[in-house]
Amino acid sequence: MAGELSVQRAVSEVIQEVRLRNAQVVAWLRIALRALTLGLYGWAVLHAEALFNAPLFINALHLAAAIAVLVLLRRRWRWREAALGAAVLDVIVVATAGWRAVAAPAPGGVGLSVGYLLAVMELMIAFAAVCLPMRQVAALAGAAAAWQVALALRAGLPPEYVVLSVLTFLAFAFASVWSGQRMVGLAAHLAADAYAARLVLEHRDVLARANAEIAAQRDAVLAAQRQAEVLAQLLVHDMKSPLAAVLQYQALVAEALRGRPGLSEAEADLALAGAEARRLSDMLGDLLLLSRLEAGQLRPSSDPVAIGDLYRAVALTFAARAAERQVALAPACEEDLVALLDRDLMRRLVENLAANALRYCRAGDRVELGAARGGEGLALWVRNTGAPVPGELRTRLFQKHAGSDRREWHNVGLGLYFCRLVAEAHGGAIALVDRPGWSVSFEVALPAAVLSLRGEVAAGGAAR
16 A cells, blocks of 8 residues: 555656646747747837837736746746646637737638637647646636637627537647646656666665675674584583593592492482483583584484394483382383484484483383384384473474473473484484373384394494
């Protein structure tokens, strides 16, 4: 709607500008004709040795008015009223001259005078047609036609002459009005085309500036991301050495306390501290793997992996934590299920999912590590009966910076994002699926190409 109004406004402005310029041209023509007529009248008056003549005075006034109208048009001050006033004055002057000509016919008779004035009146209507709106020109043409009838009747001309002259005048007036409107319409079309072209150029420039701003913002974001990744890698690298020292001292203290009476509780706490330190070390390793996976620098290997063995190893890793939380953690898969996978990456994926499950489980809950052949490949899952995932978090669960306003879910994103990258690196996908009897079920769908034969495990193990 706003665009249509803008186009209409632009077209209206162009039409007004065309009419103004036409009015200025007509004003110059009017002055030239009046000056010529005034010169002829002046020569006639001087030749007759008369000091004053009414037509001479009227032409002088009309010339002065024409000059005044031109000044107003040039200054653009109330130019529409000035153009209309000039056209009305033209009609009045010609009508007055015709009325006087009929009263005092020129040599050649009344018919010649009426015909000449009819031509002059047609010229005035033609002038008006290129300067004024159609309604105003039509009103002037109607008044001029009525004047033509009155003038012919006063001159006593035959009825057929009156009808013919009026029809001729109306035909000329119609042609003049039609031509003027066609000219204005052409100007309007040109204005609309020019306005549309200008809008296209403006929109192109705006789009170019927007694209440049977006590109600059993208470059800034990418630069900031690269800096953040470099900083993360430096931090991880610097943290691994002191963390390794902590694990080493933890092992030394645990060895020193082993078997001493009354320190079993301290040994348990120390073992828990060691487990958490190793978990932190694994998280640091995930950060390094994340940056390599995101950059496409890490391609998974294709080792024959027995899924049952993998799940039992993960279950053993989390056995102490599951027992502490009183959560049942058990694998559930076919014993002969083998797949060509990157052993380390897939173990980290399953460990991340198991760690998340234990974090949100309470006493009496269950965690299942499952796998099965599917119609389209291999399905792996980690399910639990703990706290369900909040609804507002499900849509962005596997994004890099997921998180939630709820405190217990605020740092959920990075591990699941890592799992997504690992699944995609193997040509698969990970999703949160609703399963009856389970609060949460994370399922990894892998293509059929990863399925292998049981005998390849032994061959792979012998080779290593």
